[in-house]
Amino acid sequence: MSTKPAKYMMSLFSGAGGLDLGLKAAGFINKLCVEIDTAAQNTIILNHPQWKLASQGDIHALTPKELLDEAGLKPRELTLLAGGPPCQPFSKSGYWATGDTNRLTDPRAKTLKAYLDIVGEALPEVILLENVKGIAFSEKDEGLQFFIDELNNINRVKKTNYHPNVIGLNAVDYGVPQSRERVFIIASRDGKHFKLPSPTHFDPEKCPDQGLPYLTAWDAIGDLDVDIWLDEVKPSGKWADLLPSIPEGQNYLWHTERMGGIPLFGWRTRFWSFLLKLAKNKPSWTIQAQPGPATGPFHWKGRLLSIRELARLQTFPDSYEFAGDRRAVHMQIGNAVPPAIGEFLGLEICRQFFGESVRRRLELIPEKRTDCPPLETPKAVPKKYLSLQGAHGAHPGPGKGPGAQKREQKAHANV
Missing domain, CATH: 3.40.50.150 (Vaccinia Virus protein VP39)
Known part of the structure; x- marks a missing residue:
């Protein structure tokens, strides 16, 4: 042989x-x-x-x-x-x-x-x-x-x-x-x-009969829900209390004049990951490498994802251990x-x-689950954010935002 x-x-x-x-x-x-x-x-x-x-x-x-x-x-x-x-x-x-x-x-x-x-x-x-x-x-x-x-x-x-x-x-x-x-x-x-x-x-919404349906956040982490919030998954920072008002699968854009919330922000004036939440019945958004207090994706219940949840969404097995503090991990x-x-x-x-004969099924992807619950009901916007309500200008486009304008002004001042 x-x-x-x-x-x-x-x-x-x-x-x-x-x-x-x-x-x-x-x-x-x-x-x-x-x-x-x-x-x-x-x-x-x-x-x-x-x-x-x-x-x-x-x-x-x-x-x-x-x-x-x-x-x-x-x-x-x-x-x-x-x-x-x-x-x-x-x-x-x-x-x-x-x-x-x-x-x-x-x-x-x-x-x-x-x-x-x-x-x-x-x-x-x-x-x-x-x-x-x-x-x-x-x-x-x-x-x-x-x-x-x-x-x-x-x-x-x-x-x-x-x-x-x-x-x-x-x-x-x-x-x-x-x-x-x-x-x-x-x-x-x-x-x-x-x-x-x-x-x-x-x-499955676009190609219902074409093949296997996308695996979702619920398929990956539905059994890891945290009932009593640990310190590591408690949101913090200026926008933490706004998270419960954003529906599953949405981000800060929900609270602009073009979406269904109230206009607290200008259209595309923040990074896509700002206040971004998972939808349990959809695949996860891209896991970011630069964590911040307002950087998603967040759990559909308005909290941070635990380390094990982050790892599962990336298809690391549960046996995999990570060294370092939460930010490093x-x-x-x-x-x-x-x-x-x-x-x-x-x-x-x-x-x-x-020229090898290989298996087609991947061992590292999760199994499909059939017990996905309904979407969470968004909460009302807390009073402390209501003063932000009003008309907000949209982002003018690549290279034209406030940061780029400041850099351009500084360059002209140094000429």
Whole structure:
């Protein structure tokens, strides 16, 4: 009986190990994790004591050859190089606030070059890179073009044939109980093409008979409701008492002149995540990596989500432990690739690039529940907010908001 050859992977910017956990479920063996954040390192140690952490967490502190040596591998022996360089330089939120982002001139974008330097040294059979949609924005895709150009240089010098397959997917389409759009760049050393499989899950209101229905927040966390609020889930800050007045699935826009509440805010004058609440009968909104007192998604009962609820919405199993305080853990979970998406992509890499017969059902997604209760009834707006009622101007558009105007005025004053 023949056995499959071992599939070795190296993980860069490993974070809490979400992508790694999914790839492990797909059959990959982790040889080295590179992660700079101490809390995330400790999370990996808690859950995967057999995995090796690089001696230096800063990817710039070791040469690509040193990293390969620490993994115990030689060039061309690595099956998969996986990772998600920091996405802030290419994020949509930065563009909306300022009209542009620094992108490749942002110091954090150096991590993209570091990833490629390791590709050039290790020459893995497959590369997998995750990032936000902004890396591939039309006419603002410098990061993607840089990546392609550098791969072409590697191909020319090393006689490889990496051709990137740029794939945009929403995690909810593949069984994750969360709407989360990301771009993945996948390439094989011998130039094979990767095709994204058709979605397995669909919006039951738009496609009632097309396939499996979306998994919802209730499917993921319906059994974890907190009856007696712990300190960690009590909302705080200026807007905490406004949360009960916002219906499930809505955000602060409910209280604008275009929606059904009372006009307390201007249209699109805040980030989408401001006072954003889950609807128990819908998939979760994207879990944010930058927690704040008014940053959602919040629980449909108007409280913060517990750490275990956040983890479940990202498809981390209940056995997974996180190191650090609440803020550090929230950031780890919000920055993670949902493990189920790592599992999905890992299985497809095995099928499409290595010709393996793989299972189609993901082990890391929740089961569908049939006991979802009715929506919560919104409460009245507390009196202390009523003084805000009135006419409020809408946001003028990308790069034209108050912050951008102040920066422009300051620039003109310095001329």
